Amino acid sequence: MKIGYLGPMGTFTHAAVEAVFPHMESVPYHTIPQCMDAVRDGDVPFAVVPLENALEGSVNLTIDYLIHECNLPIVGEIIAPIEQHLLVHPSHLDDWKHIKCIYSHSHAIAQCHKFLHRHLKHATYEYVTSTSAAAKYVSEHPKENIAAIGNRLAAKQYGLAIAKENIHDYDYNHTRFIVLHRERCTLPVGEKEDGFKTTLMVMLPKDQAGALHQVLSAFAWRKLNLTKIESRPAKTGLGNYFFIIDIDQKMDDVLIPGAIAELEALGCTVQLLGSYPYYTVKKTSLV
């Protein structure tokens, strides 16, 4: 069975897929929207894309494409540790301090700002579609004094040397990746999950005082623990936002349906984005 991921080979998304779905045939796609389109169009049954990083926050492209363009249910989540390294062509290993330009995914560069500010102030940045796309570019341009930010898997894949290890700004660096499928389903994973989450999209009624307070109350008095609440522009006008709300449990027959009914009675539009198991990848299972 096939599973799409943000490629090329050697992204963190690839490492997350290999850790949880080692038995599946992984298929790289150039961008996050292309991964989602591949599931929607039936080219692959599943795809994995990044959703949120502990240092840099949400991957807005994933949320926005999921809500506005490609409505697919979330059927699983992978939480994986992230270690960022400075990768150079082996011929530039000794003069990495004079690197002129750093290539990477915007989230990866953002996770290393302190290091870059301290050690590579003079360097410019080139934002590319993924960390391994950056590593591939650096390997294909050995004459240029450039570097990529990425992982060990990419260094190995593209024959780069690690000039500086663990350059991310804070020790606790993890990314959440979501698994998408055309319909709600049970994931073909051998291991036991670490828990379950339910994700809702909630659009508040217009101009209603205290609407967000009432929404939160619907969860609070049912003792439904929320692990995330985030607003994103509805893209219909200034001040129009929807909320993504993660609940720390599986969809049940009483509490979550009750909360949804209460939100709808308040005039909210509610969409269930998924109720799914999550898997935590241990450090040792990533390269």
Ligand SMILES: O=C(O)C(=O)C[C@]1(C(=O)O)C=C[C@@H](O)C=C1
């Ligand atoms: O470029 C990659 O390697 C990815 O898998 C993407 C991505 C992201 O979008 O956040 C995933 C994990 C890291 O946080 C950095 C980049």
